[in-house]
Amino acid sequence: MATPIRISVEHVTKRFAAGAVTVFEDLDLAVRDGEALCILGPSGCGKTTLLRCMHGLAEIDAGRIVIDGVEVRAPSRKVAMVFQHFGLMPWKRVRENVAYGLELARIPRATIDERVEHYIEMVGLRGFERAYPYALSGGMQQRVGLARALAVEPDVLLMDEPFGSLDALTREVLQNELLRIYQERPRTMVFITHSIEEAIALGDRVVVLSSRPARVREVISVDIERPRTMASVIAHDRFVDLRDRCSRLVLDRPAA
């Protein structure tokens, strides 16, 4: 299997508080082209920081991160991010929020309109184009966040616990939507989560990180065929086994 590597994280070290706190040290990670990689780890282990480093939003102290052969130093237009806090501008209507990245990329107006309409449709927000974010539920707000990231048609999609602040029912609806969107057009995706079920259901591989300083404990291949839904994954024969392996690694327990 010679799938090309899209993102490679090489011997990366990140420290906080003037070096007093080491978030991760000598971390190595590779994301293959077109794969959905989930990064799973206990709260506070530096998952979000890792993702921010991958997008050039935070500087690293040693090592390097390379996307498509180019070392990451600042946010690139080929990469788009979905935030846990949604990050919508309260003063922009849905369609303006979705158009945001496209406008910054100086794409012609006609193309922007076309794409905005397409992605609003894709995330199921048709009819809400003129609504302000305050009028939307949390789940709908994150649909906007997702459409905003998809609209720039990035090569890489970085997702920072995007469904972490949603209630369980809304979360499952959006997980299924994301599965559908990914399966329609697979693209390289790095998905941060602390939910084991979510990591298994969405990921082609799951990287389990240890608590701080984070190291890669194990990389688990999810041998559950696509197309998937949350329900089909949980009902799958392999699910219980995968979940137990992940949870042992996350909770740091030895194999039974």
Place this chain on the structure above:
Amino acid sequence: MSIREAQASAPSAARRRGLSPRMGDWTVRLGSIAVVLLVWEFLAPSWNPLIIRPPSAIAVAFVELVESGELQTALLTSLRAFVGGFIIAVVIGVFLGVVTGRWRTAFNAFDPLVSALYSVPSVALIPIIGFMFKYQGDAPRVAAVALFCVFPVLINTQQGVRNVDRGLLEVARAFNTSERRLWTDVILPSATPFVLAGIRLAIGRGLIGMIVAEFLIGLVGLGYLIIQYGNVFRMDRAFVPVITVAAMGIVFMGLIQWLEGRVAPWLRREQ
């Protein structure tokens, strides 16, 4: 599915909560004014007429002052100073607020001056302003109004610019914003409610500045009408400019509220 439901129920819910509570609000507002006026009207005759006159006498005095043209002349003079000073204060206040809110060096340069000037009661500076502008024309009163208005605008704008949501700043960076777009997309809109709150405070302070300057510098405008008729114990007439100032306050507040709906429609949820 949930979206379809929300879509279907949203407009009807808005309509149901629409007009009737507003009407109720206004009934209470106007009703309370009517009660105060009625009580005043019936109690006034039991006081010395040199001190308190009933609303009906004030209404008559109002008509007299309008017929003689005194009120219009005074109002125009006052308005010139108020509007001039207010606009100058908003321009200076927003500009300095943005600059000091965004750049640390500018903040350090201006903060001691602003704090010093703000802690001095502005009233104490009015005679000095009069002297500086040689007590001539509108200029000293315009300057007095500007002095009274500028601080709330400046300080609020500064806070607004500093309080930009860090999450949104990161979103803007993640999408590769330019510095110019960072201002128009994030910083300025997020400061807007603070600026508007500062402007609202400035109206009240500006009216004080206007009247005090007319007492101490100009001997013109509504302030002077108050003094002029107060000195000859015509309380009915002295009240007319007082009520006019109150009306100015209400009109300007309403204008700002209208403006807020235009420039910041996303804030409507708070009403």
